[in-house]
Amino acid sequence: MATCDIFLLCCLIFSFSAMAISLTTITPNTSIHYNETLISSGRIFEAGFHSFGNSQNLYFCIWYMNISPRSIVWVANRDTPVTNSGAMFKVSDGGNPVLIHGSGTQIWSSNATETVTDPVMLLLDTGNMVVRNGSSSSGRILWESFDYPGDTLLPGMVLHVNRVTGVYNSLRSWKDSSDPGSGEFFYHLDAHGFPQLVIGTSSKLLYRLGSWTGFFFTGVPWETLYRYINYSFVLSDQEVRFGYEPRNGSIVTRYLITSLGTIQRFTWSSDTKTWQLFLAGPQDHCDNYALCGENSECNVNNSPQCDCLEGFVLKSAGNLNGGCVTKVELDCDERDGFVQYTGVKLPDTSSSWFDESMNLKECAEKCLKNCSCTAYASLDIRNGGSGCLIWFDGLMDMRSESEGQDIFIRVAASELADNTGNNQENQVQKYEKEDIDLPTFDFSTISNATDNFSPSNILGEGGYGPVYKGALANGREIAVKRLSLKSRQGPEEFKNEVMLIANLQHRNLVKLLGCCMDNDERILIYEYMPNRSLDNFIFDQTRSKALGWNKRLNIISGIARGLVYLHQDSRLRIIHRDLKTSNILLDNNMNPKISDFGLARVFGGDHAEENTIRVVGTHGYMPPEYAVYGSYSVKSDVFSFGVIVLEMLSGRKNREFFEEQHHLNLLGHAWRLWSEGRPLELMDSFMRDSVTMSEAIRCIHIGLLCVQERPDDRPDMSSVVLMLNGERALPNPRQPGFYPHEIVSSTSKHELSSTNEVSISLIEAR
Numbered sequence: 001m002a003t004c005d006i007f008l009l010c011c012l013i014f015s016f017s018a019m020a021i022s023l024t025t026i027t028p029n030t031s032i033h034y035n036e037t038l039i040s041s042g043r044i045f046e047a048g049f050h051s052f053g054n055s056q057n058l059y060f061c062i063w064y065m066n067i068s069p070r071s072i073v074w075v076a077n078r079d080t081p082v083t084n085s086g087a088m089f090k091v092s093d094g095g096n097p098v099l100i101h102g103s104g105t106q107i108w109s110s111n112a113t114e115t116v117t118d119p120v121m122l123l124l125d126t127g128n129m130v131v132r133n134g135s136s137s138s139g140r141i142l143w144e145s146f147d148y149p150g151d152t153l154l155p156g157m158v159l160h161v162n163r164v165t166g167v168y169n170s171l172r173s174w175k176d177s178s179d180p181g182s183g184e185f186f187y188h189l190d191a192h193g194f195p196q197l198v199i200g201t202s203s204k205l206l207y208r209l210g211s212w213t214g215f216f217f218t219g220v221p222w223e224t225l226y227r228y229i230n231y232s233f234v235l236s237d238q239e240v241r242f243g244y245e246p247r248n249g250s251i252v253t254r255y256l257i258t259s260l261g262t263i264q265r266f267t268w269s270s271d272t273k274t275w276q277l278f279l280a281g282p283q284d285h286c287d288n289y290a291l292c293g294e295n296s297e298c299n300v301n302n303s304p305q306c307d308c309l310e311g312f313v314l315k316s317a318g319n320l321n322g323g324c325v326t327k328v329e330l331d332c333d334e335r336d337g338f339v340q341y342t343g344v345k346l347p348d349t350s351s352s353w354f355d356e357s358m359n360l361k362e363c364a365e366k367c368l369k370n371c372s373c374t375a376y377a378s379l380d381i382r383n384g385g386s387g388c389l390i391w392f393d394g395l396m397d398m399r400s401e402s403e404g405q406d407i408f409i410r411v412a413a414s415e416l417a418d419n420t421g422n423n424q425e426n427q428v429q430k431y432e433k434e435d436i437d438l439p440t441f442d443f444s445t446i447s448n449a450t451d452n453f454s455p456s457n458i459l460g461e462g463g464y465g466p467v468y469k470g471a472l473a474n475g476r477e478i479a480v481k482r483l484s485l486k487s488r489q490g491p492e493e494f495k496n497e498v499m500l501i502a503n504l505q506h507r508n509l510v511k512l513l514g515c516c517m518d519n520d521e522r523i524l525i526y527e528y529m530p531n532r533s534l535d536n537f538i539f540d541q542t543r544s545k546a547l548g549w550n551k552r553l554n555i556i557s558g559i560a561r562g563l564v565y566l567h568q569d570s571r572l573r574i575i576h577r578d579l580k581t582s583n584i585l586l587d588n589n590m591n592p593k594i595s596d597f598g599l600a601r602v603f604g605g606d607h608a609e610e611n612t613i614r615v616v617g618t619h620g621y622m623p624p625e626y627a628v629y630g631s632y633s634v635k636s637d638v639f640s641f642g643v644i645v646l647e648m649l650s651g652r653k654n655r656e657f658f659e660e661q662h663h664l665n666l667l668g669h670a671w672r673l674w675s676e677g678r679p680l681e682l683m684d685s686f687m688r689d690s691v692t693m694s695e696a697i698r699c700i701h702i703g704l705l706c707v708q709e710r711p712d713d714r715p716d717m718s719s720v721v722l723m724l725n726g727e728r729a730l731p732n733p734r735q736p737g738f739y740p741h742e743i744v745s746s747t748s749k750h751e752l753s754s755t756n757e758v759s760i761s762l763i764e765a766r
């Protein structure tokens with residue numbers, strides 16, 4: 001009985017203090033105090049006073065009633081907080097929502113201009129706070145919060161531009177995650193030329209989502225979004241409007257511009273009770289506005305990322321970001337032709353021309369008739385394409401985009417003849433991945449090239465034998481891998497297997513140039529990587545300085561992309577099984593290339609290998625299930641990848657790391673710092689000042705996800721790539737493999753659950 005009473009009493013006290021008073025309407029006779037809220041009729045949204053953190057500042061805000069912690073979607077007095085707890089939010093006699101200081105001074109006021117005798121303010125289930133003329137639901141709306149967006153675009157809200165007056169509304173970022181004051185970044189429709197969505201500060205354009213394609217804006221992978229969300233884009237002579245609704249009304253979603261100027265769409269997961277990141281932009285470097293200058297295309301998968309469009313050359317030699325100019329002057333008549341690019345984010349449309357009724361052929365003719373026309377494209381890609389979009393002068397901010405469009409770029413007739421050939425070649429390389437004719441080398445050539453396999457030419461000793469530096473008679477430098485044990489395969493089988501490897505072509509894999517068979521000799525010839533391997537840099541106090549934060553990020557994502565290719569994109573499914581920093585080679589530009597992939601196959605599968613070669617794998621990189629039970633899967637590579645990431649961030653070798661106090665290896669140490677909410681202390685000290693905090697935390701988070709003890713918990717590599725790009729929400733990591741179990745006492749478990757929240761808020765704040 002006694003316990004029951006206490007329980008009841010607690011409930012009463014709790015509900016009393018937590019619920020305060022909730023109103024459903026406000027009239028001039030009522031007002032909202034700090035301890036009261038206004039709720040929507042379906043109990044979806046709630047409005048009231050809110051303060052951030054320990055601050056005394058009070059803001060009148062709208063949030064989701066049933067989502068905790070509060071996710072604020074609108075703030076009335078974002079730049080004029082009150083500190084007086086006697087402040088009141090009310091609707092004035094005429095119908096103007098106002099916020100009044102305890103003393104009666106007005107702190108904030110809407111700009112409702114009409115006055116009515118019987119105004120009623122209420123909060124709709126959409127999150128829109130409105131003032132109506134009279135209490136009837138047919139009363140005209142005099143003012144609504146949806147007309148004054150903050151940093152969040154809710155379903156039903158609209159971004160618009162008046163094409164006559166040029167007036168537009170915009171989202172504006174918060175100052176930071178605990179200060180809703182007007183921040184630096186705007187997100188709005190730009191209606192110069194064909195309208196596009198842009199993000200920037202008051203003086204600078206930073207990022208374009210691009211122009212409307214009929215489905216979505218050109219610069220965003222849209223297909224998944226489109227399945228869940230119904231976007232609307234209305235263009236008339238008077239105005240442009242953009243808004244969205246989830247296709248399934250029960251999806252809770254919000255879209256916002258963060259205080260760092262990035263955009264994020266979240267959807268609420270009622271299973272995990274968290275917001276899941278559904279879309280984030282910018283996606284990568286290439287989204288930086290005009291990164292490559294005019295007439296250049298940015299491609300994150302290339303190195304360098306900027307490349308002049310066909311028929312164009314660098315404006316100033318050596319300056320890849322300075323843009324490009326035509327190689328040959330346009331003839332400026334109908335002899336000019338067009339080079340077609342597919343899968344691009346269309347260039348900046350702010351000085352474009354468009355027509356909704358023309359077809360693509362008419363569009364080409366129109367372009368040829370005007371000397372300053374430089375490119376054309378379909379305006380609307382639905383149903384095979386319609387309309388005409390034309391650019392004049394320089395093409396700015398074009399990038400490759402897997403879900404992008406086609407564009408036709410004008411070149412002189414002479415260029416066209418050259419380029420059709422090249423084009424076809426590229427296409428073959430890109431789409432068909434033709435079988436390669438792998439050269440075979442004579443043993444004498446290779447022996448000569450390596451000075452008779454001179455020990456002084458040894459670059460390293462891999463799992464399958466020594467690697468020598470060599471030079472062919474023509475001067476080309478090569479790396480020669482002399483496989484140490486006799487393969488069970490005959491020359492034909494060996495060659496077939498090697499052909500398979502040779503056909504694995506990816507910019508993040510070391511390229512196989514040829515092979516050599518002579519009696520029992522089995523030799524592979526690779527491209528030579530002058531900058532050697534990753535371990536030479538990251539573990540060396542001096543050389544590690546050559547790898548700043550951005551380079552490291554680039555290397556991490558390069559390795560990840562190479563692995564995605566090995567695991568799922570190539571014709572074979574290759575598990576590397578010996579990923580480690582010494583197997584990551586670096587090219588001239590410090591781009592990573594995975595080496596030693598596919599060798600397990602050449603050696604006739606795993607059984608042969610266990611007998612003939614030492615157990616593949618290197619301590620410190622092997623996951624527990626492999627080291628202990630010998631069982632492996634793509635998730636074994638994921639584990640090794642995670643170790644590499646943590647090593648690259650910390651500059652420490654997992655295997656050699658030993659933390660005295662808690663007897664932890666690097667993974668344990670990283671996990672401990674993470675659990676204690678101080679992940680950044682993992683970073684190599686020389687980088688701590690230069691890293692982008694959110695990126696670093698994301699990488700550590702991903703590293704920890706990859707080294708989780710259970711293979712099933714580890715993400716696959718394609719998820720890792722999405723996570724690195726910020727396109728996928730990050731689950732909370734569980735304990736890593738090889739974590740000394742005995743120290744996970746009940747107290748540290750407690751720490752874990754509280755710090756998981758820390759990590760979520762850190763990630764969300766971005």
Ligand SMILES: *[C@@H]1O[C@H](CO)[C@@H](O)[C@H](O)[C@H]1NC(C)=O
Pocket residue numbers: 027029
């Ligand atoms: C507001 O209060 C005044 C004076 O107390 C009263 O005359 C009026 O009817 C009230 N209005 C409403 C809408 O309740």
Ligand SMILES: *[C@@H]1O[C@H](CO)[C@@H](O)[C@H](O)[C@H]1NC(C)=O
Pocket residue numbers: 020021033034035036085086
């Ligand atoms: C709310 O605060 C106001 C002003 O401080 C006070 O008059 C009122 O009684 C409080 N209401 C509740 C339910 O605490």
Ligand SMILES: *[C@@H]1O[C@H](CO)[C@@H](O)[C@H](O)[C@H]1NC(C)=O
Pocket residue numbers: 109110111148
């Ligand atoms: C009201 O109008 C003034 C002047 O046009 C403007 O500065 C202010 O931001 C507006 N207030 C709101 C809430 O829109």
Ligand SMILES: *[C@@H]1O[C@H](CO)[C@@H](O)[C@H](O)[C@H]1NC(C)=O
Pocket residue numbers: 114115116133134140
């Ligand atoms: C408000 O509603 C009343 C009664 O329905 C009507 O007479 C009046 O014109 C309306 N005022 C405005 C500004 O719409």
Ligand SMILES: *[C@@H]1O[C@H](CO)[C@@H](O)[C@H](O)[C@H]1NC(C)=O
Pocket residue numbers: 230231232245247
């Ligand atoms: C999408 O939205 C538009 C207007 O916003 C609406 O007319 C249309 O019916 C919606 N389509 C679907 C499938 O919900």
Ligand SMILES: *[C@@H]1O[C@H](CO)[C@@H](O)[C@H](O)[C@H]1NC(C)=O
Pocket residue numbers: 248249250251
């Ligand atoms: C909408 O989503 C809910 C919850 O996920 C689901 O139960 C329902 O079937 C969906 N409705 C439609 C029309 O897809």
Ligand SMILES: *[C@@H]1O[C@H](CO)[C@@H](O)[C@H](O)[C@H]1NC(C)=O
Pocket residue numbers: 353369370371372373392
């Ligand atoms: C070519 O297009 C530009 C930009 O729209 C325009 O100013 C110019 O008059 C056009 N020239 C011709 C010959 O149509």
Ligand SMILES: *[C@@H]1O[C@H](CO)[C@@H](O)[C@H](O)[C@H]1NC(C)=O
Pocket residue numbers: 444445448449473
């Ligand atoms: C051997 O190498 C030397 C230079 O290193 C070169 O001049 C010679 O032609 C090579 N011989 C053969 C057979 O490749």
Ligand SMILES: *[C@@H]1O[C@H](CO)[C@@H](O)[C@H](O)[C@H]1NC(C)=O
Pocket residue numbers: 530531546587588589590
């Ligand atoms: C990488 O190699 C290139 C070419 O040998 C060289 O110019 C560059 O300095 C090297 N980079 C580093 C960081 O050592």
